Amino acid sequence: MAEPKENVLMEKIVSLCKRRGFVFQSSEIYGGINGFWDYGPLGAELKRNVKELWWNSMSRFRDDVVGLEATIIMAPQIWRASGHVDTFSDPMCDCLLTKKRFRADQIEPQSGVVYSYKGAKDSAAAKESGDGFSVLLAPGKPPESARKTAVQFYQSRGLQTVELIGETTEKVENTTRFNPENGAQLTDPRPFNLMLQTYVGPIQSDENIAYLRPETAQAIFAQFKNVHETSRQKVPFGIAQVGKAFRNEVTPRNFTFRSREFEQMELEFFIKPDEAVEAIHGSVAVPTGPGHPGEPQPNWGWQMWHQYWVEERVRFYEGIGLSRATLGFHIQTPEELAHYARATTDILFKFPFSKVDEQGEVKGDELEGIAARSDFDLSQHERHSGKAMGVFDEDLRTAWGKLAPEKQAELSQRYYNARLKYLTKTGVPEEKAKAEAKEDADGLAKGQYIPHVIEPSAGVDRLILALLANAFTETTSTDEKGKSEVRTVMKFHPRVAPVKVGVFPLLKNKPELVAKAKEVFQLLRGHVLAFYDETGAIGRRYARQDEAGTPFGVTIDFDTLGEKPELLNTVTVRHRDDGAQERIPISELLGWLLARVK
RNA sequence: GCGGGCGUAGCUCAAUGGUAGAGCGCCGGUCUUCCAAACCGGCUACGAGGGUUCGAUUCCCUUCGCCCGCUCCA
Numbered sequence: 062m063a064e065p066k067e068n069v070l071m072e073k074i075v076s077l078c079k080r081r082g083f084v085f086q087s088s089e090i091y092g093g094i095n096g097f098w099d100y101g102p103l104g105a106e107l108k109r110n111v112k113e114l115w116w117n118s119m120s121r122f123r124d125d126v127v128g129l130e131a132t133i134i135m136a137p138q139i140w141r142a143s144g145h146v147d148t149f150s151d152p153m154c155d156c157l158l159t160k161k162r163f164r165a166d167q168i169e170p171q172s173g174v175v176y177s178y179k180g181a182k183d184s185a186a187a188k189e190s191g192d193g194f195s196v197l198l199a200p201g202k203p204p205e206s207a208r209k210t211a212v213q214f215y216q217s218r219g220l221q222t223v224e225l226i227g228e229t230t231e232k233v234e235n236t237t238r239f240n241p242e243n244g245a246q247l248t249d250p251r252p253f254n255l256m257l258q259t260y261v262g263p264i265q266s267d268e269n270i271a272y273l274r275p276e277t278a279q280a281i282f283a284q285f286k287n288v289h290e291t292s293r294q295k296v297p298f299g300i301a302q303v304g305k306a307f308r309n310e311v312t313p314r315n316f317t318f319r320s321r322e323f324e325q326m327e328l329e330f331f332i333k334p335d336e337a338v339e340a341i342h343g344s345v346a347v348p349t350g351p352g353h354p355g356e357p358q359p360n361w362g363w364q365m366w367h368q369y370w371v372e373e374r375v376r377f378y379e380g381i382g383l384s385r386a387t388l389g390f391h392i393q394t395p396e397e398l399a400h401y402a403r404a405t406t407d408i409l410f411k412f413p414f415s416k417v418d419e420q421g422e423v424k425g426d427e428l429e430g431i432a433a434r435s436d437f438d439l440s441q442h443e444r445h446s447g448k449a450m451g452v453f454d455e456d457l458r459t460a461w462g463k464l465a466p467e468k469q470a471e472l473s474q475r476y477y478n479a480r481l482k483y484l485t486k487t488g489v490p491e492e493k494a495k496a497e498a499k500e501d502a503d504g505l506a507k508g509q510y511i512p513h514v515i516e517p518s519a520g521v522d523r524l525i526l527a528l529l530a531n532a533f534t535e536t537t538s539t540d541e542k543g544k545s546e547v548r549t550v551m552k553f554h555p556r557v558a559p560v561k562v563g564v565f566p567l568l569k570n571k572p573e574l575v576a577k578a579k580e581v582f583q584l585l586r587g588h589v590l591a592f593y594d595e596t597g598a599i600g601r602r603y604a605r606q607d608e609a610g611t612p613f614g615v616t617i618d619f620d621t622l623g624e625k626p627e628l629l630n631t632v633t634v635r636h637r638d639d640g641a642q643e644r645i646p647i648s649e650l651l652g653w654l655l656a657r658v659k
Numbered sequence: 660g661c662g663g664g665c666g667u668a669g670c671u672c673a674a675u676g677g678u679a680g681a682g683c684g685c686c687g688g689u690c691u692u693c694c695a696a697a698c699c700g701g702c703u704a705c706g707a708g709g710g711u712u713c714g715a716u717u718c719c720c721u722u723c724g725c726c727c728g729c730u731c732c733a
Binding site for chain 2: 068076079080091312538596597598605607624
């Protein structure tokens with residue numbers, strides 16, 4: 062149950078986003094379109110800053126990660142290989158009585174007697190319903206309970222005193238057409254396809270169906286071979302991508318949190334299977350405790366890499382102003398994990414709309430998931446495309462030859478078991494699976510394997526929303542006349558703040574001040590995003606920049622012009638969060654700012 | 660998708676079956692020596708479509724959007 066107070070906070074944030082130009086509803090002049098949002102001038106800058114910081118820290122400033130920019134529409138086979146075509150189209154049924162929704166494939170088969178009705182009438186009100194309805198009567202229950210359920214159904218259709226018409230009964234076994242909780246009839250299964258679909262080419266035929274990608278990651282797997290061959294990278298290395306993804310969400314909710322068009326920042330970091338690490342280094346390093354494990358080491362197994370990326374990502378969030386206290390973590394339980402995933406840690410942010418649990422704690426909602434996905438993805442694409450996705454590892458081949466035969470046999474067996482498990486789970490017939498797993502295990506001995514992957518996958522728009530919620534601060538101040546007013550300050554970290562500095566002449570009607578201020582503005586623009594404002598009183602201009610989240614204000618006054626000779630060519634720099642001011646020479650201003658916004 | 664609530668200016672809200680009003684904001688002006696000053700002038704709205712009516716922002720229907728719950732959570 063969301064607290065009303067928190068809804069109010071969320072409404073204030075949404076309102077400020079519109080008022081100041083962070084986020085607008087898409088297509089607003091036409092009444093909007095559910096699940097789509099636009100970024101206004103400030104939002105566009107904010108988003109650009111976030112994506113650039115991610116790209117820099119995840120790729121440009123690392124030796125072991127390269128970038129990719131793939132298309133949104135790809136060969137539809139990719140989504141069959143990834144499993145999205147199947148898992149994104151679960152047939153759903155609704156209970157005709159309670160409207161509860163079920164996944165058709167998850168309904169327990171039941172047996173019993175079906176009581177069917179052609180309709181019902183209400184003589185008193187002279188009303189009649191011709192809608193058929195059936196109830197499954199579980200063994201051992203009196204027929205009256207089935208009739209009662211049917212009466213409830215017709216009452217929900219507007220009849221008061223229900224007389225059931227045309228009762229028939231039939232014994233059935235293993236049916237999934239009734240609600241297991243109350244026996245009421247379900248609607249026919251209706252497919253729910255959550256991928257947005259289009260046609261490639263002008264003919265709208267089934268052969269031309271293509272999908273707008275529901276995640277950016279698959280392109281990385283599909284282009285793995287090309288990137289590996291052209292980037293001169295060796296495993297372990299990663300491929301980063303930022304881009305739009307699309308999902309036909311059942312219920313877009315919570316402002317931009319769950320949208321139908323959204324942007325992701327994804328890294329697929331490819332690592333050696335543990336068997337290869339062990340063959341090369343004799344043992345596999347595993348985490349010894351919580352916290353960042355330090356610089357990557359060649360003997361790391363998947364668990365070390367997974368922990369490493371979780372901690373790297375937390376550092377990133379801390380670096381843009383989201384402290385650990387504002388974040389939450391969710392380690393997926395074995396039941397929640399996809400069958401191919403070995404571990405997934407979600408990084409959550411405590412949004413104003415996040416639910417409070419039984420202990421009164423706010424857990425938060427997901428910003429990013431860091432998944433250890435084994436070699437599932439590349440294996441799937443290998444099987445579906447028929448193209449080999451393995452890599453050859455010189456170090457592994459050399460090391461393998463030096464291993465004791467028992468060790469070789471042990472590692473070979475482990476790798477065989479892992480491959481067999483994958484192949485069997487994906488439906489490969491047993492004999493064929495065994496043969497292929499044997500082939501894979503033999504390949505390992507020759508230095509070949511399909512890389513495993515650690516996937517930190519973050520939602521840009523969710524992060525923007527987190528930054529907006531985190532920055533939003535209201536203070537009530539009362540002036541000497543007793544008039545109180547609420548002031549809003551967006552306390553963005555200077556690194557992500559859309560505008561870095563406001564430049565103001567103290568007064569507009571003094572040409573010398575205006576000229577000097579414009580000079581300072583020209584000095585800064587191009588290096589940092591600066592905003593010049595000369596209208597209204599200085600306090601008003603500060604307040605406007607506070608709402609935009611501009612961390613610094615520079616004011617040109619008479620001292621800048623030399624009224625006090627010792628202050629000639631210095632300016633007032635005003636800090637957004639506490640209003641503190643300091644005097645800085647114009648010659649040092651740009652360096653001073655750059656040091657704080659980079 | 661289901662149920663409930665809501666939709667009036669950029670924002671917050673008001674009024675009315677008979678041509679919509681305030682505060683804030685925004686723009687321009689006078690003024691102004693550091694935190695939304697004052698004054699003057701200006702701008703902007705009944706979500707959309709249909710129906711009832713002489714006349715609808717108001718009543719009815721449909722639709723779109725927003726919020727809450729359920730569901731979904733791939």
